[in-house]
Amino acid sequence: MGWYKAVNKAVKGKFYTKRDANTKTSTSTPTSQAAASDTTSPSSPPAPPTPSAARFAVSSTDAAHYEMKDNTVIVVFGASGDLAKKKILPALFGLFRQGYLPTDVQIVGYARTKMEKAEFHSRAVSYIKNPDKDAAISAYDDGSAFKALNDHLLSIEAKYTSKERNRMFYFALPPNVFVPVAKNIKEHCYAETGVNRIIVEKPLGRDLGSARELINSLMQYWSEEETYRIDHYLGKEMVKNILVLRFANVAMGTMWDKNSISNVQITFKEPFGTEGRGGYFDSFGIIRDVLQNHLLQVLSVLTMERPVSFSAEDIRDEKYPPITQEDTLLGQYVGADGKPGYLEDDTVPQGSVCPTFAATTLWIHNPRWEGVPFILKAGKALNEGKVEVRIQFKDVTQGIFKDITRNELIIRIQPSEAIYMKMNTKTPGLQTSAMATEMDLTYNRRFADAKIPEAYEALILDALQGDHSNFVRNDELDVAWKIFTPILHWIDGSRPKPLSYAYGSRGPAELNAFVERYGYHRSPSAYEWPVTNLGAQ
Numbered sequence: 273m274g275w276y277k278a279v280n281k282a283v284k285g286k287f288y289t290k291r292d293a294n295t296k297t298s299t300s301t302p303t304s305q306a307a308a309s310d311t312t313s314p315s316s317p318p319a320p321p322t323p324s325a326a327r328f329a330v331s332s333t334d335a336a337h338y339e340m341k342d343n344t345v346i347v348v349f350g351a352s353g354d355l356a357k358k359k360i361l362p363a364l365f366g367l368f369r370q371g372y373l374p375t376d377v378q379i380v381g382y383a384r385t386k387m388e389k390a391e392f393h394s395r396a397v398s399y400i401k402n403p404d405k406d407a408a409i410s411a412y413d414d415g416s417a418f419k420a421l422n423d424h425l426l427s428i429e430a431k432y433t434s435k436e437r438n439r440m441f442y443f444a445l446p447p448n449v450f451v452p453v454a455k456n457i458k459e460h461c462y463a464e465t466g467v468n469r470i471i472v473e474k475p476l477g478r479d480l481g482s483a484r485e486l487i488n489s490l491m492q493y494w495s496e497e498e499t500y501r502i503d504h505y506l507g508k509e510m511v512k513n514i515l516v517l518r519f520a521n522v523a524m525g526t527m528w529d530k531n532s533i534s535n536v537q538i539t540f541k542e543p544f545g546t547e548g549r550g551g552y553f554d555s556f557g558i559i560r561d562v563l564q565n566h567l568l569q570v571l572s573v574l575t576m577e578r579p580v581s582f583s584a585e586d587i588r589d590e591k592y593p594p595i596t597q598e599d600t601l602l603g604q605y606v607g608a609d610g611k612p613g614y615l616e617d618d619t620v621p622q623g624s625v626c627p628t629f630a631a632t633t634l635w636i637h638n639p640r641w642e643g644v645p646f647i648l649k650a651g652k653a654l655n656e657g658k659v660e661v662r663i664q665f666k667d668v669t670q671g672i673f674k675d676i677t678r679n680e681l682i683i684r685i686q687p688s689e690a691i692y693m694k695m696n697t698k699t700p701g702l703q704t705s706a707m708a709t710e711m712d713l714t715y716n717r718r719f720a721d722a723k724i725p726e727a728y729e730a731l732i733l734d735a736l737q738g739d740h741s742n743f744v745r746n747d748e749l750d751v752a753w754k755i756f757t758p759i760l761h762w763i764d765g766s767r768p769k770p771l772s773y774a775y776g777s778r779g780p781a782e783l784n785a786f787v788e789r790y791g792y793h794r795s796p797s798a799y800e801w802p803v804t805n806l807g808a809q
């Protein structure tokens with residue numbers, strides 16, 4: 273699964289085309305007249321990444337790859353919610369500011385919550401780093417509301433000079449309304465003379481059965497090519513970089529297998545607990561929240577084969593057996609240092625055994641990866657915020673250097689993007705001894721002026737351009753659920769008591785022994801990262 277993503281992009285050799293920065297954009301409500309206002313770019317937009325000789329614009333009339341440019345409306349469902357506020361609206365605004373949004377794009381917010389425009393405006397701009405003066409507002413099973421939405425869209429589109437009407441619908445919604453919304457849009461808001469797309473957020477199901485049911489229900493109304501299933505980790509710069517690192521560097525390619533690699537850890541750590549979001553979280557748990565989607569997607573990019581073709585069969589060539597109980601460690605945080613434990617969160621059901629921390633080890637049965645453990649770990653309320661891939665190489669097996677520190681390649685996804693390789697080098701001086709050090713590519717030092725795009729910016733732009741390569745395909749989702757469904761059913765059914773860990777710690781005390789079981793050797797404390805280097809982080 274998964275390999276076609278960024279490779280597809282590389283094969284197409286595509287470069288994004290920046291739009292005119294003086295484009296007008298506005299956001300509006302279906303019920304009131306569009307609150308349109310000129311929003312020229314707040315400041316001079318940075319130079320676009322458009323190598324002129326290689327510029328490639330999608331011009332196919334084939335709807336699957338059609339680039340939505342002129343005559344495009346983006347409708348954000350769930351516009352009053354957290355996701356829209358924190359991620360989607362800022363990403364849209366970020367794209368606009370940089371000149372990437374289609375000419376004359378209109379953004380329409382749709383929500384159940386009744387809200388004054390002013391209130392919505394303040395919510396919408398609260399997470400926009402460089403707010404400007406426009407915003408938007410607006411029952412998910414109420415066909416007449418969707419007719420009203422369609423009327424509103426038609427009023428926006430009335431000014432188009434051609435018949436082309438492109439509509440993008442973003443589902444920033446709880447999954448229980450995905451199907452009615454998909455149905456209502458198709459029945460009442462589908463543009464007959466243009467391209468229509470939906471972007472759907474996780475969670476897509478609770479297990480294999482419910483995911484298939486949901487996908488099939490959605491597919492009654494929307495085809496695979498019209499559907500963009502988002503996993504925002506696939507839009508993160510360092511996740512996208514993994515394929516370049518692997519396939520554009522011969523040196524990396526040769527060491528990317530069981531012959532050189534001992535074990536791999538993919539780690540997600542958040543330094544805060546559920547803090548009021550326990551209601552939602554408790555019904556899912558950390559495995560559904562992070563491992564089954566985000567970390568598994570990182571794993572797939574890390575381990576996929578070079579593409580042979582983009583067919584589903586090639587994806588299924590990889591063999592991922594389901595995770596077992598023996599390969600799983602579950603934790604739940606308890607209060608420490610004044611910070612509340614998970615069970616002290618008022619929104620969490622009493623006595624919940626929901627895991628807030630999980631480490632699971634996956635195995636891939638193919639010639640490249642046979643025998644290499646892939647440890648996925650994720651937790652809330654830990655000692656730091658960090659997402660990284662840590663590839664630990666095997667020991668030097670012979671000669672005078674056989675007892676020294678192992679090489680490790682670390683891809684830090686966030687914060688402070690970096691790739692560093694822990695290496696052994698001769699200790700500078702007259703003596704001949706080896707010491708651990710690093711080869712270091714810290715992004716904000718090496719690419720000081722580069723703007724790293726937000727994941728949602730990158731993915732919304734892909735969707736507008738008809739590029740599915742960084743979205744989750746139907747069959748891929750199926751594989752992801754097959755891997756995790758048995759362990760999730762065991763957790764849901766047997767309710768095993770998770771191990772406790774203190775808020776602010778690295779996780780359950782048993783974690784170190786768990787990762788050691790799979791061959792991980794922690795570097796000896798002799799390795800020290802010079803504090804002066806931290807300035808650049």
Ligand SMILES: NC(=O)C1=CN([C@@H]2O[C@H](COP(=O)(O)OP(=O)(O)OC[C@H]3O[C@@H](n4cnc5c(N)ncnc54)[C@H](OP(=O)(O)O)[C@@H]3O)[C@@H](O)[C@H]2O)C=CC1
Nearest residue numbers: 539662682690691692710712713714778784794795801809
């Ligand atoms: N370019 C850069 O920015 C670079 C930064 N550095 C910095 O140098 C420091 C050291 O780097 P590095 O060795 O990669 O990272 P760490 O020492 O932070 O972590 C290394 C690994 O050891 C585990 N670990 C941490 N503490 C313990 C413990 N007490 N017992 C057992 N295992 C433990 C970690 O697990 P877990 O994650 O689960 O806690 C992680 O898998 C870090 O702060 C890093 O950010 C180093 C090189 C380059």
Ligand SMILES: O=C1O[C@H](COP(=O)(O)O)[C@@H](O)[C@H](O)[C@H]1O
Nearest residue numbers: 474504542561562566659686727
């Ligand atoms: O999908 C989710 O991801 C976030 C973490 O996203 P990030 O981009 O900040 O790394 C996580 O907090 C949330 O629980 C989960 O649902």
